[in-house]
Amino acid sequence: MTASSYDADVVVVGSGVTGSNLAYELARKGRSVIILESGIRIPRWKIVENFRTSSRKVNRNDPYPNAPYAPNSYTPGYIENTGTFRFLPGMLRLVGGTTWHWGGSDVAVPSQ
Ligand SMILES: Cc1cc2nc3c(=O)[nH]c(=O)nc-3n(C[C@H](O)[C@H](O)[C@H](O)COP(=O)(O)OP(=O)(O)OC[C@H]3O[C@@H](n4cnc5c(N)ncnc54)[C@H](O)[C@@H]3O)c2cc1C
Structure with a gap:
């Protein structure tokens, strides 16, 4: 190195x-x-493709990587709750941060 x-x-x-x-x-x-x-750079088309090819569709974080070196906020360790009110927001580790969350939450899935 x-x-x-x-x-x-x-x-x-x-x-x-x-x-x-x-x-x-x-x-x-x-x-x-x-x-x-700490996160990687992912092009927009790849995030959309990740969503389309996700088998679950209902998980808002499916389009985004949850790498061991850069876990999302649903992985224990990213956010520590110190108060009495438990709050676990969805936060993403990638270039651009949580602004990318739209891709997984607002895309309509046609029923078949
Ligand atoms: C589903 C959803 C919908 C939302 N809708 C709206 C909306 O409609 N309107 C609105 O105003 N807000 C909305 N929000 C909230 C908004 O997206 C966030 O509040 C905002 O993006 C947070 O920005 P931030 O820069 O504070 O944090 P983040 O965007 O989370 O940025 C933190 C950055 O730090 C990086 N990072 C973390 N740890 C390290 C480290 N150790 N070393 C180096 N880098 C690190 C992360 O990878 C990330 O890039 C929404 C959030 C979600 C989850």
Whole structure:
């Protein structure tokens, strides 16, 4: 493995809508920014294809990978509930973050 070194004013962890907008605004103000993202980059067509070929259809996370190195939020360990109210939101680990969730939740499945 080749070691690389990078330099930036700010390092943003996560490329979801929060991190991306933060990085964009910082860059507009002249700061150099690095975004670290643990998930993979998946093209839109692949997410749609993953949904179409999913055998279950009812699972909203089927179109997205649930890799051991980047689990989604339904996998224990991604989100830790510390309060008394149990809340488990669906969050995705991929480039773009949870903004991609539309592909699995809003596509109508024709009944046959
Ligand atoms: C089904 C569904 C429908 C929704 N509908 C709406 C809607 O209609 N309107 C609306 O406003 N909101 C909606 N939301 C909510 C909205 O999508 C989320 O609130 C928003 O996308 C969260 O953005 P975020 O950047 O905070 O987090 P995320 O998008 O989850 O981004 C976090 C990023 O950090 C990365 N990451 C995590 N851990 C690490 C790590 N250790 N190292 C590096 N990177 C890491 C992840 O891969 C991800 O890219 C919906 C959510 C879901 C699940």
